Amino acid sequence: MNPLYGQPGPRSTQDPDRERDGDTPGARRRGWSLVRPAVTAERSAVWTMLAWSLLEAVPVVLSGQLMASALDHGFLIGDSGTGLTYLSAYGAALVFGAFGTRQVMTPLASVVESVRDRLVRLVVSAELRRAVLSDAEADTGAVARTTRQTESVRQMTAGLLMTARTVVFSVAAVVIGLLTLVPQVALVTVVALALSGVLLVQLSRRLRRRYAASLAAEEHLSKEAGEVLRGLRDVYACGAAATADRQVGQAIDTQAAASMAVARLAAGRLGVIVVGARLPLVATLLMAPWLVRSGAATPGEILGAATYLITGLEPALRSVVQTVANVGLQLGVLLLRLADRVTVRSGPKGGSARAAGTHLELEEVTFGYGTHSEPVIEKLSLRIEEGEHLAVMGPSGAGKSTLAGLLAGLDRPDAGEVRIGDRSVEELDRAWLRRTVTLVPQESYVFTGTVRENLAYLHSGPGPEDGELASAITLFGLDELVARCGGTDAVIERPDALSQGERQLLVLARVYLSTAPVVILDEATCHLDPVAEARAEQAFIARPGTLVVIAHRISSVLRAPRVLVVESGTVADGNHQTLREWSPLYADLIGHGS
Structure with missing residues (x-):
């Protein structure tokens, strides 16, 4: 079970005050x-x-x-x-x-x-x-x-x-x-x-x-x-x-x-x-x-x-x-x-449904942190088709990570609806949702265990074959790191001894080997150099499924056929040509500002 989601406690037929005071056998x-x-x-x-x-x-x-x-x-x-x-x-x-x-x-x-x-x-x-x-x-x-x-x-x-x-x-x-x-x-x-x-x-x-x-x-x-x-x-x-x-x-x-x-x-x-x-x-x-x-x-x-x-x-x-x-x-x-x-009774409990299809859709979604705070996202409608590659860019605090959390079903909108396929996120079985949509944050978690266990953590079934594992290690440039650790079956005793970039590469390879058809990279390559970042993103672009990249560098934006520009509560959506004409921020960032 995903540790973020608690299960409701058993309901009691006794008087709630007596139940709370411990005055009933139950x-x-x-x-x-x-x-x-x-x-x-x-x-x-x-x-x-x-x-x-x-x-x-x-x-x-x-x-x-x-x-x-x-x-x-x-x-x-x-x-x-x-x-x-x-x-x-x-x-x-x-x-x-x-x-x-x-x-x-x-x-x-x-x-x-x-x-x-x-x-x-x-x-x-x-x-x-x-x-x-x-x-x-x-x-x-x-x-x-x-x-x-x-x-x-x-x-x-x-x-x-x-x-x-x-x-x-x-x-x-x-x-x-x-x-x-x-x-x-x-x-x-x-x-x-x-x-x-x-x-x-x-x-x-x-x-x-x-x-x-x-x-x-x-x-x-x-x-x-x-x-x-x-x-x-x-x-x-x-x-x-x-x-x-x-x-x-x-x-x-x-x-x-x-x-x-x-x-x-x-x-x-x-x-x-x-x-x-x-x-x-x-x-x-x-x-x-x-x-x-x-x-x-x-x-x-x-x-x-x-x-x-x-x-x-x-x-x-x-x-x-x-x-x-x-x-x-x-x-x-x-x-x-x-x-x-x-017993934690609050938070999104989810339902038992599974969606037909994996396109992502936001309809008139508004979200803010706190009842009296200004909305970070307001009345946003967005559709991301299955297999589409979308890059999201904007200044710090514009709401890019908030959008990622909404798309992944981790945050509940204050208004509007988030859907995956033909179902609202609220209706979806949480275990199915976590297998379908994988969000990769900036911080990378590598646990004490073998290299194989770390890479196969999100893989459904018995785990990836040796050839598949070796291919992913090479694809993400992890051969030297794996050799230094002692091979795929060697134990990573101290994950904190790895550099932040090495941990990011391990987590990216882990997600690549997963069966999730939707991957959201929330500045998940921020500790990589441009060459390693490009290699990792190209791997995900070639991988079947939907890819949403919260961009850390402008090069990530240029690799995507569709871009979402988020700034000061406004959202511009289009390709490179239309955004150069209609978004001053985008034009300025890619060097075509007037």
Whole structure:
């Protein structure tokens, strides 16, 4: 897909405000879908991380059992040596757990960096597409804001994965340990965990909305402050400092109030710890006399159960409240925000049609850069037949490159219509359009890859044959450059080491080898000497298809049977004879002025 054109995002049947705030399952899935491919691609690292997490959970599993044995089989019967041996075993288990934690870091880093790299690519690509396609004034803070949010996602993902796996394995280890030690306490603990889970979900739903509102307020503050700073000179010149101060101040107050609302509700989630961990501990202490008298548990087992609850369950629930819930919530909202930025809905989307024929036509076309700017092109009608060779000339800023962009379907006219063949450009399939019309700008892009890959980049199918490739290399005078690189299958490691002229020749040969029937050269030979320029243009003249040359030199104009002269909003169209008579600029440039 051509990177200049974004695809519209999926439509939601939910309320748009709730969708934007991340308060619907569809919205949350849309946000998390940004990172899912990166995590899936690192599945081996995920499995490695889980394997080391099992070793990390060993101290939790053994803690209660070892404490119970140390008391029942050691200290309570006066055998301090045995008791200390069990405690030493617990210490050894902690060492094994620490080793597991250390080993987790490498696979965790692989997952997190993969997520970060994917998000950066998506966000930067989206901002570039938005800058190209949007008619609105550029948001200068967008890249900085989204980059900051992307880095926050990276840090939150690392913290979430690190803590979430610890919580899952710790809670499982506590429940298993209690079942083997004191099943009655295990039952009470499971019920308490279920109640704390319900409470956590309800609080998180409300907190998600408040956090989304806080993030929106932060973005609004950034936008308001940016607008005031950009127009600071005008603010003071108009005596509007008080108004600007009030405008930014209101945004600051709104953002502060939203942050306080998040903090107040977050504090209420301490109840999750009380319900999930403290209630089972209180219940254990209340049941202890009955459990010991009935023989259901020994004093050591009661201590072991308390150890599971204090050293295993409570820290896990604190992590849930302080890290997993908070970070997971913020991460979900941030991902949804980034998903909104990644989805570019503006710009020409194109249709699905293909044109019959490839003649180019402009009908009463007007185009200007900005709503209030003077039109660069106004009510221009022009037809270029299939296979025709047209040169366009005029002073800098006259609208030559604008005309090239309109003919190629890259720019949308403010009025009038651009057609290729029997179809409006708006109706055409964008992929078909890009294969049919190739615009070559002044700047030449050569990528790191083999010479063959660079030259065959625009060729449809498996690529040009060796003979065709060799012919194009000779035709454009690239034999010496290709030999210096090491042949057609040698890699161009540093494209920037090539001269601008060499890069232009490579790109021109690439377009020559393409199957595009319409080629537009927008001063694409400006870095070539006159001999190389003439050789390149003669190659395209002999090539089947339509050729439009935005002329850099008068020699390019003289090679074309038809010339378009653009100057100060006027357009003169004709051959050399008629233009010498009717266009003073043309006559002056070719040396026939009076």
